[in-house]
Amino acid sequence: MRKKIAVLPGDGIGPEVIEQALKVMDAVADRYDHFFEYCYADVGAVAIEKHGDPLPDFTLETCVNSDAILFGAIGHPKYDNDPNAKVRPEQGLLKLRKELGLYANLRPVTTYPKLLHLSPLKEEKVKDVDLLILRELTGGIYFGTKGKDEKAGTAFDTCEYSVAEIERITKLAFESAANRKKKVTLVDKANVLETSRLWRDTVRKIAKNYPEIELDFMYVDNAAMQLIQYPKNFDVILTSNMFGDILSDEASVIAGSMGLLPSASIGAKTSLFEPIHGSFPQAAGEDIANPMATILSVAMLLESFELLQEARVVRTVVKKLLEKGIGTPELKPKITYSCSQVGDMIAYMISESEKFSMKEEKMNDGISTII
Numbered sequence: 001m002r003k004k005i006a007v008l009p010g011d012g013i014g015p016e017v018i019e020q021a022l023k024v025m026d027a028v029a030d031r032y033d034h035f036f037e038y039c040y041a042d043v044g045a046v047a048i049e050k051h052g053d054p055l056p057d058f059t060l061e062t063c064v065n066s067d068a069i070l071f072g073a074i075g076h077p078k079y080d081n082d083p084n085a086k087v088r089p090e091q092g093l094l095k096l097r098k099e100l101g102l103y104a105n106l107r108p109v110t111t112y113p114k115l116l117h118l119s120p121l122k123e124e125k126v127k128d129v130d131l132l133i134l135r136e137l138t139g140g141i142y143f144g145t146k147g148k149d150e151k152a153g154t155a156f157d158t159c160e161y162s163v164a165e166i167e168r169i170t171k172l173a174f175e176s177a178a179n180r181k182k183k184v185t186l187v188d189k190a191n192v193l194e195t196s197r198l199w200r201d202t203v204r205k206i207a208k209n210y211p212e213i214e215l216d217f218m219y220v221d222n223a224a225m226q227l228i229q230y231p232k233n234f235d236v237i238l239t240s241n242m243f244g245d246i247l248s249d250e251a252s253v254i255a256g257s258m259g260l261l262p263s264a265s266i267g268a269k270t271s272l273f274e275p276i277h278g279s280f281p282q283a284a285g286e287d288i289a290n291p292m293a294t295i296l297s298v299a300m301l302l303e304s305f306e307l308l309q310e311a312r313v314v315r316t317v318v319k320k321l322l323e324k325g326i327g328t329p330e331l332k333p334k335i336t337y338s339c340s341q342v343g344d345m346i347a348y349m350i351s352e353s354e355k356f357s358m359k360e361e362k363m364n365d366g367i368s369t370i371i
C-alpha cells in the first residue's frame with residue numbers, strides 16, 4: 001500500500017514522540033511492504049514563531065492532500081498564561097478540525113493489568129475497563145456564534161447542532177459499538193438544553209436501524225460521577241463537543257497514564273491521529289516522554305487504512321513491553337527506558353515479529369539483544 005502522511009510534530013514533546021511513531025511506521029512499512037511518504041509541516045506555537053500563524057496555508061494544504069495526518073501536540077506556557085492572546089496555538093487545531101471536517105473524535109480508554117496500580121481509582125474498579133468516547137468535534141458551543149459587548153459587560157457563546165451533524169457521528173457510534181460490547185450511552189443535558197433534546201430525538205431514530213445495540217441516555221453531570229464510580233459499565237459514550245472535551249479528560253486518568261492513550265479524529269476525506277496528552281513543555285527535549293500514546297495512535301491510523309494485521313502487531317508489541325514492566329519513567333516500570341529507546345524497541349520488535357512469532361521467550365530474547 002502507498003500512502004501520503006502529513007506529519008505535524010507541533011510543540012513541546014510533540015517532535016520526540018512523533019519521531020518514535022515514525023520509526024514504528026517505517027518498521028511496519030518494511031515488514032509488510034508498504035510505502036509511507038511523510039510530508040512535514042508546522043502547527044501550533046512553533047508555527048506562530050516561524051510564520052506568525054498557528055495553521056499556515058502550507059500546513060493546511062499538506063493536510064488536505066494527505067491520506068492521514070499524524071499530529072504531535074500543541075501548546076506553550078507563554079500562551080497558557082495569557083488567555084487573551086489574539087493568536088494562540090489552539091486556534092491551529094480548531095481551524096484544522098473545521099477545515100478538514102474532522103467531525104468525530106474517538107478516544108478509547110483501555111487498561112493494562114500491570115498498570116492498574118497507577119490509576120487513582122481502586123484496582124477492582126479499573127480492571128477490564130474498555131470504553132470508547134465519541135465526541136462530536138466540529139459543532140456545538142465551540143463553533144457557534146460568539147461575541148462580547150464591552151460596554152454592557154456581557155459575552156456569549158452559542159451552542160448549535162443540526163440533525164445532519166448529529167446523524168453522521170451517531171452512525172459511527174453504532175457501528176463502533178457493533179464491533180465492541182454493543183452498547184451506546186448518549187450523554188447530554190436534555191433536562192435543560194434544546195440541542196440535547198435534538199440529539200436524543202435524532203439518536204433514537206437512528207437506533208432503530210441497529211436493533212442489536214443497547215442504547216441508554218445519561219445526563220452529563222451524572223455521567224461525570226458514573227465514570228469514576230462504575231467505569232466498567234460503559235462501552236461507547238456518544239456526546240457533543242464540549243461535554244466530550246471534559247469527559248474525555250476525566251476518562252483519561254482512569255487508565256493511570258495519559259502517556260498510553262491514543263485518539264483519532266475522523267473526517268470524510270482524511271483523518272487525524274494524535275496522542276491525547278498535551279505538549280508537556282517541562283519534559284521537552286529530555287527524552288523522557290512516553291511515545292506509546294502516539295505509537296498506539298499509529299495503530300488507529302493503520303486501522304483506518306484497513307491494515308488490521310499491522311495495527312494488531314503494533315498493539316501487541318506495546319502490550320508485551322508493558323507486561324514485561326518496560327516503559328518510560330512516569331509508568332514507574334521495573335526497567336526504565338527513554339522515549340527514543342522505547343521507540344527503537346517497538347520498531348525492532350515489529351521488524352522481527354515474524355521471527356519472534358510474538359512468543360513469550362522469543363520476546364525476551366528480542367528485548368535482551370537490544371537492551
Ligand code: IPM
Nearest residue numbers: 074090091093094244245248
Ligand atoms: C482537546 C483540547 C482542545 C479542545 C483545545 C486544545 C482547543 O483540549 O483536543 O481536547 O478543547 O478541543
Ligand code: MG
Nearest residue numbers: 245246248249
Ligand atoms: Mg480537551
